[in-house]
Amino acid sequence: MTDLLLKNVRVPQGGAADVLVRGGCIQRIGPGLAVDPGTLVEDGAGALLLPGLVEGHTHLDKTTWDSPWYVNEVGPALTDRIENERAWRARTGHDAASHSRALALAFLREGTTRIRTHVDIDTEAGLRHLEGVHATRQELAGRVEIQTVAFPQSGLLIRPGTAELLDQALGQGADVLGGLDPSAIDRDPARSLDVLFGIADKHGKPIDIHLHEPGELGAFTLDLILDRVQALGMQGKVVISHAFCLGGVDAKRLDGLLRRLATLEVALLTTAPPSRPVPAVRACREAGVTIFGGNDGIRDTWTPYGSPDMLARAMLIGLRNDLRRDDEVEWAFDCVTDAAARACGFSNYGLTPGARADLVLVDASCIAQAVAARAPRRLVVSGGVVVARDGRDALSQG
Ligand SMILES: [Zn+2]
Numbered sequence: 310m311t312d313l314l315l316k317n318v319r320v321p322q323g324g325a326a327d328v329l330v331r332g333g334c335i336q337r338i339g340p341g342l343a344v345d346p347g348t349l350v351e352d353g354a355g356a357l358l359l360p361g362l363v364e365g366h367t368h369l370d371k372t373t374w375d376s377p378w379y380v381n382e383v384g385p386a387l388t389d390r391i392e393n394e395r396a397w398r399a400r401t402g403h404d405a406a407s408h409s410r411a412l413a414l415a416f417l418r419e420g421t422t423r424i425r426t427h428v429d430i431d432t433e434a435g436l437r438h439l440e441g442v443h444a445t446r447q448e449l450a451g452r453v454e455i456q457t458v459a460f461p462q463s464g465l466l467i468r469p470g471t472a473e474l475l476d477q478a479l480g481q482g483a484d485v486l487g488g489l490d491p492s493a494i495d496r497d498p499a500r501s502l503d504v505l506f507g508i509a510d511k512h513g514k515p516i517d518i519h520l521h522e523p524g525e526l527g528a529f530t531l532d533l534i535l536d537r538v539q540a541l542g543m544q545g546k547v548v549i550s551h552a553f554c555l556g557g558v559d560a561k562r563l564d565g566l567l568r569r570l571a572t573l574e575v576a577l578l579t580t581a582p583p584s585r586p587v588p589a590v591r592a593c594r595e596a597g598v599t600i601f602g603g604n605d606g607i608r609d610t611w612t613p614y615g616s617p618d619m620l621a622r623a624m625l626i627g628l629r630n631d632l633r634r635d636d637e638v639e640w641a642f643d644c645v646t647d648a649a650a651r652a653c654g655f656s657n658y659g660l661t662p663g664a665r666a667d668l669v670l671v672d673a674s675c676i677a678q679a680v681a682a683r684a685p686r687r688l689v690v691s692g693g694v695v696v697a698r699d700g701r702d703a704l705s706q707g
Contacts, residue, residue: 313690313694318357318358326338326340333666334663334666338660357684360660360667360669362421362422362423363653367604367615371394374411381610391462410445417452419619420620423653424456425458428483430478431461432471436477452692456655464495465489466501467494476511479509479514485516487517490521492526493521502534515546528555534575548652548653549578552577555567556589564596567593576651587630590626591640601649601653602649623644627680627681638680639677
């Protein structure tokens with residue numbers, strides 16, 4: 310692989326610098342770096358240097374990206390949306406491989422080099438969607454790191470056979486075990502969670518649970534989850550996605566739950582939707598709870614919204630949490646960079662020597678401006694190779 314010198318950029322702390330990349334990793338960041346002949350040189354022209362962005366929660370297998378517009382006429386309940394999607398998939402023969410590939414490449418053009426995607430596992434489709442996303446993961450290896458979560462979208466206990474399929478999915482290389490509303494969907498939370506944690510424990514894999522349950526119902530389920538994290542010693546290996554209940558309980562109950570989350574190193578994923586109560590970024594940070602960001606679905610049968618631009622997601626997180634000062638907007642940026650990498654376990658991440666050279670250049674004076682303006686990506690480097698310029702695919706030069 311050809312060495313790369315990214316000249317004349319500005320690091321987020323403010324100074325001018327060059328970045329030397331060797332063997333796909335950052336070797337040095339500093340002013341006026343000298344290089345050997347034969348090194349590929351890119352002039353950053355004073356642009357702001359960011360690390361590769363991280364999508365902490367999406368559903369690549371569901372997207373209609375790169376397809377005609379999906380006309381959404383779904384009913385209002387969660388179960389309406391689940392049934393509607395299953396029927397649509399059966400009717401259209403939706404191909405998870407080609408759609409996940411198209412969306413993952415769109416993420417890459419916008420500077421996202423790491424993605425955690427939940428993938429539907431159910432008794433009708435079996436592991437078909439997972440196999441499609443794994444084909445994309447393999448094809449894009451080295452450009453986009455894709456982490457898969459085996460996700461029981463149609464429920465676990467209420468659809469007998471799902472637990473066995475989740476077990477198979479982890480055996481076939483899914484990185485994380487997913488879960489879904491053990492009280493509201495499965496209606497037997499203790500048993501549902503015992504089955505789920507049993508599968509994860511058998512494979513030694515982390516867990517990421519969708520918890521949409523509101524208020525005290527969600528808080529009750531969350532306590533049951535945390536009991537099992539504690540009993541199995543899974544500190545640092547569990548994520549609660551959405552956790553809307555944390556936006557819907559009183560201050561004393563919230564304080565107790567945040568303390569438990571911090572102690573057990575359980576992270577929270579937020580999409581910061583304007584239509585639901587959400588865990589507050591400020592309160593989580595003050596309590597020492599890692600909170601990070603994601604889109605959830607992008608242009609699928611659930612929602613027409615979402616974007617592969619993670620600076621746009623950071624902006625929505627900032628808006629939803631009333632983050633106005635530059636240092637507060639940086640918390641929103643942290644949600645789509647360091648916090649997401651830490652919570653998902655993406656290794657060799659960041660703007661430090663030894664990290665994988667995932668680099669993004671934007672025209673902005675600082676991180677707050679990059680987020681507020683959703684600054685266009687001038688250059689994207691993944692694993693030391695230039696992969697996109699000005700939002701378009703670039704030929705490999707490494
Ligand atoms: Zn989701």
